[in-house]
Amino acid sequence: GYGQAAMGPFYCPADQTVYLDLGFWQDMQTQLGASGADFAKAYVIAHEFGHHVQKLTGASDRVRQAQQAARSQKEANAWSIALELQADCYAGVWAAHAADVSGGAVALEAGDLEEGLKTANAIGDDMIQKRMSGKVSPEAFTHGTAEQRVQWLRTGYRTGDPNACDTFNQ
Numbered sequence: 001g002y003g004q005a006a007m008g009p010f011y012c013p014a015d016q017t018v019y020l021d022l023g024f025w026q027d028m029q030t031q032l033g034a035s036g037a038d039f040a041k042a043y044v045i046a047h048e049f050g051h052h053v054q055k056l057t058g059a060s061d062r063v064r065q066a067q068q069a070a071r072s073q074k075e076a077n078a079w080s081i082a083l084e085l086q087a088d089c090y091a092g093v094w095a096a097h098a099a100d101v102s103g104g105a106v107a108l109e110a111g112d113l114e115e116g117l118k119t120a121n122a123i124g125d126d127m128i129q130k131r132m133s134g135k136v137s138p139e140a141f142t143h144g145t146a147e148q149r150v151q152w153l154r155t156g157y158r159t160g161d162p163n164a165c166d167t168f169n170q
Contacts (some may be wrong), residue, residue, distance in 0.1 A: 008123075009044055011051035013060055018048040033131070034122035039112035042098075043091050043119055043153065050090030053162075054083060077142050082167040084143040085152040088120060089165035092156020113157060120149040 008028075009020045028044070029036040054060040063079045070076040095116065099107040121127065124146025126136045143149070155164055 009048050011048045013055045016052060016055060032122045034119040035115040037115040040115045040119040043116035046091035046094040047087045050087030053090055074139055080142045081144045085148055085167040086165050088149050089152040089156035090162060092153045093160055093162050096157045096160035116153060117150050120153045121146040124149050
């Protein structure tokens with residue numbers, strides 16, 4: 001299908017592909033107030049690849065089934081939030097191991113994690129809603145609050161363990 005830069009990068013489970021609109025990086029800074037630093041971009045990309053991990057582990061299929069069985073939109077959204085926060089956590093796990101698995105070619109520098117956390121904060125549902133409409137409607141959240149996104153990115157980075165990313169039982 002056709003997407004717009006405003007959607008940002010996304011993962012398509014049907015073809016198991018991450019799509020990046022390069023115009024989003026500019027939007028991320030100017031419209032969302034996120035960082036434009038390299039690690040901020042790497043965090044967003046790692047988050048999308050986290051969705052691929054979820055596809056491979058079956059988590060995304062289980063969430064889709066749970067959403068279909070949900071009794072309310074709020075319950076369906078809660079499943080979506082857990083999935084998104086897990087992808088944030090997986091991005092943190094990637095960051096924790098990036099230098100090791102790349103032979104040192106990818107290494108976090110001073111301030112990189114903070115740039116990722118700033119971006120996670122900027123793309124929380126509450127922050128986006130506040131910026132767009134001036135009000136926050138928690139019942140419409142699908143990706144998690146700024147605080148939640150920061151918490152799970154930090155958890156993944158701090159532990160370096162994908163098993164610590166169980167956002168479904170929190």
